[in-house]
Amino acid sequence: SMARQSLAKKYLSRFKFRAHSEGFHLWLELPKNAELNPTLVATHLRSQGLSAVSSAAFCADNSPQHAIRLCLGGSISRGELDRAMPLLVDILEHPSHLTSVAY
DSSP states (O other): OHHHHHHHHHHHTTSOEEOOTTOSEEEEEOOSOTTOOHHHHHHHHHHTTOEEEEGGGGOSSSOOOSEEEEEOSTTOOHHHHHHHHHHHHHHHHOTHHHHTOOO
C-alpha cells in the first residue's frame, strides 16, 4: 500500500488530497469547477477501472465536500493504477473533458 500511495502522490502532487501513508484510500479535493461534480467524476473514474466514490456517500448533513474517495487497493493492480491515474489528472486539469465524454 505504501507503493500505491507513493504512486498516487506522484500523480496528484499538485492537488489537495489526504491519505495515510500505508492506507488503501485517499480523499481528493476536486478543484473548484462546476463541471467537476464529484458524482460525475466518480462515475467516470469507475468506468475507467478506478474505484472512486463521491463525497455525497459519506455526508450526513446534505452539504458534501467537493471531493471524492479513491481506492488504491482492491482488485486493481499497481500497473493498472499507474495507467489509470493520468486519466484522473487529465480530468482535474481539463474539466471540460469530463462533460465531453459520451456515456
